Amino acid sequence: xxxxxxxxxxxxxxxxxxxxxxxxxxxxxxxxxxxxxxxxxxxxxxxxxxxxxxxxxxxxxxxxxxxxxxxxxxxxxxxxxxxxxxxxxxxxxxxxxxxxxxxxxxxxxxxxxxxxxxxxxxxxxxxxxxxxxxxxxxxxxxxxxxxxxxxxxxxxxxxxxxxxxxxxxxxxxxxxxxxxxxxxxxxxxxxxxxxxxxxxxxxxxxxxxxxxxxxxxxxxxxxxxxxxxxxxxxxxxxxxxxxxxxxxxxxxxxxxxxxxxxxxxxxxxxxxxxxxxxxxxxxxxxxxxxxxxxxxxxxxxxxxxxxxxxxxxxxxxxxxxxxxxxxxxxxxxxxxxxxxxxxxxxxxxxxxxxxxxxxxxxxxxxxxxxxxxxxxxxxxxxxxxxxxxxxxxxxxxxxxxxxxxxxxxxxxxxxxxxxxxxxxxxxxxxxxxxxxxxxxxxxxxxxxxxxxxxxxxxxxxxxxxxxxxxxxxxxxxxxxxxxxxxxxxxxxxxxxxxxxxxxxxxxxxxxxxxxxxxxxxxxxxxxxxxxxxxxxxxxxxxxxxxxxxxxxxxxxxxxxxxxxxxxxxxxxxxxxxxxxxxxxxxxxxxxxxxxxxxxxxxxxxxxxxxxxxxxxxxxxxxxxxxxxxxxxxxxxxxxxxxxxxxxxxxxxxxxxxxxxxxxxxxxxxxxxxxxxxxxxxxxxxxxxxxxxxxxxxxxxxxxxxxxx
Numbered sequence: 001x002x003x004x005x006x007x008x009x010x011x012x013x014x015x016x017x018x019x020x021x022x023x024x025x026x027x028x029x030x031x032x033x034x035x036x037x038x039x040x041x042x043x044x045x046x047x048x049x050x051x052x053x054x055x056x057x058x059x060x061x062x063x064x065x066x067x068x069x070x071x072x073x074x075x076x077x078x079x080x081x082x083x084x085x086x087x088x089x090x091x092x093x094x095x096x097x098x099x100x101x102x103x104x105x106x107x108x109x110x111x112x113x114x115x116x117x118x119x120x121x122x123x124x125x126x127x128x129x130x131x132x133x134x135x136x137x138x139x140x141x142x143x144x145x146x147x148x149x150x151x152x153x154x155x156x157x158x159x160x161x162x163x164x165x166x167x168x169x170x171x172x173x174x175x176x177x178x179x180x181x182x183x184x185x186x187x188x189x190x191x192x193x194x195x196x197x198x199x200x201x202x203x204x205x206x207x208x209x210x211x212x213x214x215x216x217x218x219x220x221x222x223x224x225x226x227x228x229x230x231x232x233x234x235x236x237x238x239x240x241x242x243x244x245x246x247x248x249x250x251x252x253x254x255x256x257x258x259x260x261x262x263x264x265x266x267x268x269x270x271x272x273x274x275x276x277x278x279x280x281x282x283x284x285x286x287x288x289x290x291x292x293x294x295x296x297x298x299x300x301x302x303x304x305x306x307x308x309x310x311x312x313x314x315x316x317x318x319x320x321x322x323x324x325x326x327x328x329x330x331x332x333x334x335x336x337x338x339x340x341x342x343x344x345x346x347x348x349x350x351x352x353x354x355x356x357x358x359x360x361x362x363x364x365x366x367x368x369x370x371x372x373x374x375x376x377x378x379x380x381x382x383x384x385x386x387x388x389x390x391x392x393x394x395x396x397x398x399x400x401x402x403x404x405x406x407x408x409x410x411x412x413x414x415x416x417x418x419x420x421x422x423x424x425x426x427x428x429x430x431x432x433x434x435x436x437x438x439x440x441x442x443x444x445x446x447x448x449x450x451x452x453x454x455x456x457x458x459x460x461x462x463x464x465x466x467x468x469x470x471x472x473x474x475x476x477x478x479x480x481x482x483x484x485x486x487x488x489x490x491x492x493x494x495x496x497x498x499x500x501x502x503x504x505x506x507x508x509x510x511x512x513x514x515x516x517x518x519x520x521x522x523x524x525x526x527x528x529x530x531x532x533x534x535x536x537x538x539x540x541x542x543x544x545x546x547x548x549x550x551x552x553x554x555x556x557x558x559x560x561x562x563x564x565x566x567x568x569x570x571x572x573x574x575x576x577x578x579x580x581x582x583x584x585x586x587x588x589x590x591x592x593x594x595x596x597x598x599x600x601x602x603x604x605x606x607x608x609x610x611x612x613x614x615x616x617x618x619x620x621x622x623x624x625x626x627x628x629x630x631x632x633x634x635x636x637x638x639x640x641x642x643x644x645x646x647x648x649x650x651x652x653x654x655x656x657x658x659x660x661x662x663x664x665x666x667x668x669x670x671x672x673x674x675x676x677x678x679x680x681x682x683x684x685x686x687x688x689x690x691x692x693x694x695x696x697x698x699x700x701x702x703x704x705x706x707x708x
Contacts, residue, residue, distance in 0.1 A: 008040040009341045012107060014076050018112045019272045021138075023090060023105070029073030031090060035139045042238040043139040044071035047092060047101045047118055050247075052129040052254075054097065060188025062233060063132050064242050068094050074102055081387045084108050091690040098111060098124030099257075112272050114290040114487050116243075120264040122257035130249035130255045135268040141239040143212035148172060148239060150212045153232070154278065154613075155193055156537065157206035159380040163503035164205065164534035168611040171210065188516040194250045197457040198422075198473060200225050205538050207285075207382055208232075209278060210239060217273040219281035224266035225469055225477040225509040226461070227251030243268040246470040252460040253470025266474075268511065278613070282537055283606035283626070289508060294488065296513040298495045302570060302599040303382070303518075303540055304333060304592055307451070309340035311523055311549040315351075317342050318364045322372050328577035330379030331341040331584065331594035336495070337376045340382035343369060349395070353419030356389060356396035358437045359606075363705035373445060376495050384449030384495075385441060389434050390418040390458060390480065398433065400440050406430040408462035409471060409474070417456045424462055424472070427478040434483065452484075452514070477509070484513045497545060503531075506538050515569055516545045522612070525549065525562040526695060529636040530614040532565045533623035536607035541554065541625060542599075544569035550588055552579040554599040557696050559584055560671035561636075564697040568625050568634050571595055587671060594670045596700070600629045610654035610687070620652045630658060630703040632669070635676075641698045651677075651690035660685030662704040669699045676700075 012021035015030070025031045032043035048069035050056060058065045062642055070091040079088045085108055091420040102119040122128050143150030151171035156164055156419035174191045193204045200206065206222040208230060217451065220243055227246025232239055237706035246253035255263055269288055273280035293299075306329035308317055313325075317339050328336055339573040344353035346361030361371035374385040392398045392407070399421055406429045407421040408415040415422060423430040441447040449544040459471025484496060498510045519535045522528050528547065535544040546566040550559040566572065578589060605625035610633070613623040624633035635652070659682075666678035666687065676698035677690040691698060 005528050010375075012042065013074070013090060016107050016114065018110065019107070019114055019275070021114065021272075023707050025074045025480070030070075031072070031074050031092060033138050037327050038140040039236065039238075042240075043235040044137040044235065044240050044242065045072060046090065046103055046137060047072055048134040048137060048242060049120070050100070051097070051099075051626075052131060056511055058185060058188070061192070062188065062190045062231060063134070063244065063247065064137065064231075064235075064240065068099065069134075071096055077461040080302070081273060092121070092268070093229050094659070096102045097121070097128055099128060104354050108291070109518070111287060111291075112284045112682070114270045114513070115267055115288070119262055120249065120257065121262045122259050125259055127259070128257045130257060130263065132244060133263070133265050134242050134247070135265040136220075136243045136246050136270055137240065138218075138270065139235055139238060140220055140555075141241065144214040144216065147237065147279055149165075150154055151239060152211045153208070154211065155208040156534075158201045158203060158205050158503065158506070159521060160501050160504060161527070163506070163520050164538055165616055166534055166537065167532070173238060175232070175239070175688045186235055187233065187291040191233040192231040194229035195224075195227055195469040196250075197459050198461070198506045199225070199428055199457045199500055200228065201500070201538075202457055202504045205696050206230075207283060207537070210241070211277055215275045215277045216271070217281040219271040219273070219285055219286060221508060222266060223268065223479065223508040223512070225505060226266070227253055227658070228266065230526075236679065237283070239575050247476055248468070248470070249295060249469040251473070251505050252468055253474065259263070264447065279608040284537070286540055286606050287632065287695060289511070292508070293512045294485065295501045296488070296495070296515050297493065299542055302602060303335035304571045305336040305338060305384070305449070305545070305572060306334035306381070306386070306596065307334075307338040308574065308575045309386070310547050310644050311551065312449075312574045312576060313342070315340065315342040319367060319372055324376055324578040325576070326375050326379055326381075329573065332380055332577055332588050333596070334573055335381055336384050337381045338386065338449055338451055340386040340451065341453070343385060353393040354395045355420075356392035356398040358387060358441070358485050370445060373447065375445075377573075379435055379700065382448040383449050384451065386435070386451045386453060387441075388453045388455060390425070390454060391422050393425060394421060402406065402429055402433065403427075405464070408472070409456055410463050417458050420456055422456070422458045422462075424464065424476050425477055425483050426464075431479070432484055438487055439490070442487070442494050448493060449495045449497070451497040451499055451518070454505055465596070481509060481513055488513070503538070511539055511543060515543065517543050518545050518572075519569075520547070522547070524547075525558065526638055528562070529565055529621045529638060529697070530616055530618060532569065533609070533614045533634070533636070535682050536571060536623070537613065539608060541605065542603040546570065546571045547572045547574060548591075549574040550577070550580075550584070551575050552581070552584060554584070556584065556587060556673045557693060559587050560591070560673050561695060563588065563698050564634060564670060565636065567591065567595050567598065567699050568623065568632060587673065588605060591670055598632065601625070601630065601632070604628065610656055611652070622654050624656070626658060630701055631656065633687075633700045633702065634692070634696040634697060635689045635700065637694060639694055648690075650692045651688055655685060656702065659704070664702050664704050666702045668701070669701050671698070
């Protein structure tokens, strides 16, 4: 199909109706991705590549307007249909370097999400040193009025104990107008976020969004456990975005393609919502995440997990301490019991820098660790263990017996970080060691759940046979993903929890393989609500492990508060349940009973935020799940009422637009101790929730009368 885009005549080679996007090629063979009626000058080359000797045409902080990207020309495309999925590969080539770029665009007919990957092949006779490669670019993003003043930029900061902190600013506050006509050039800067080192989400989440005031939203996600970066800026009066894996400037990544060799970028996803704003966009992204992850029965069963660590044994387990907790967790209704860190600690100097062999400590378990695992099974639960597979402590015997090549190295020396070395899972000795460990735990001992932690940031990566550190990190992480998949191939019912000091490696390269994600190590029950509420932006609700750690010294309100926050995700129970009064224990049991009734709906529901994404200090926070037959909503009230909240201190009004006009009676599912109330105004779609006491929370069910 031929169309005039601005003043340029183009042909459409790919389209997707739900996204409103087209891949267009002009008479010279240049290919761009854009929307209906877009000005060609606002669009960006489909692939942007910097290579040594082939940089950018306009120098600055931006990684668009590259010489190679500008030269890439169209040489064909093909589309393959696989069930409900459509994959179109657009083939490009650079006549100067003979670099070929195959761009794969993967979509489903009824889904508003596009997943992209790029394969580069050196078809020339000389090596080509790559320094950055985009996975997905898009130009021409404007607000409803056709400009930039109405756009809002959304991004998420991430840190240990403070995950998923969403922020927003007017686009024009971050990308200011420059009076471009005076110079005839775009600016040199952009808004960018990127990872640093081996914690993929140690600084920020690998996703962000642009919205306008009319309910339109663009949301993107980069699926990388190694380096990633995104940028957005102005191009010809419109916004553009460009999504990357690792690059040389930010991750010490460069990759030399010898003649005939190829390189594959990390995947990236773009979502578009034409109504409903961020809530709708995150709904589409949730659908995508469910579609791309590995199938596993855990995604439907959602068993309750008890873990002995948080605010409880804190890495100091023994048979004597564990057995009362095992009995109490079983009585409460837990279905998995995880022995967290410390079960291997038999060293007077401490276990941190001695880990690696993963053998149980005899002094901790006089009758052997299998005695405790058998007790877990006796009480009707699946036994689980904590493991940090990628590290070997500097005092571990393995640090001496494994070859240097099995570890991360830079400058010819083994890298050490916080008393640990880091395994390179591309090396057969490293992989064979971990295979033996897991086959012993899952095979011989019958462990059905492994919490895979990762508590160091090893830096830019490893240099192996002349590769750059960033290339080594990417190679290791791809091997790590393959290793985890191989475990599930051999042990299909094994459940893997992804943990990186909580949520510091919370990306969908990992989460497409593992079944759960630890959302935080936060130990303050009053600090957890903004993390729990925002977690579904980063992970599907049924994969979001949220701690609930009731204690015998807690009031009933505190017990209910910590439990309520986990009921729309994956309950990760902890606490000294064995020391509780009957009344306290009953409150725990009732929460788990409610969860078991609710959990079949969690795995198919979409998240939403009727008060918007929470800020760190918000007093009132709300997060819901929108299901086919009912809507469930958690509301927290922390501390004093928010200073900006009008009216009464003990109530807040929320808008639930998808239920506007519906006849319903809000029902309190949990707890009854909070004395919560809720009033529904069908005409306006507004729900007024009252929580008479500070530091309380409530789980509500909103079910239209026609569905009762």
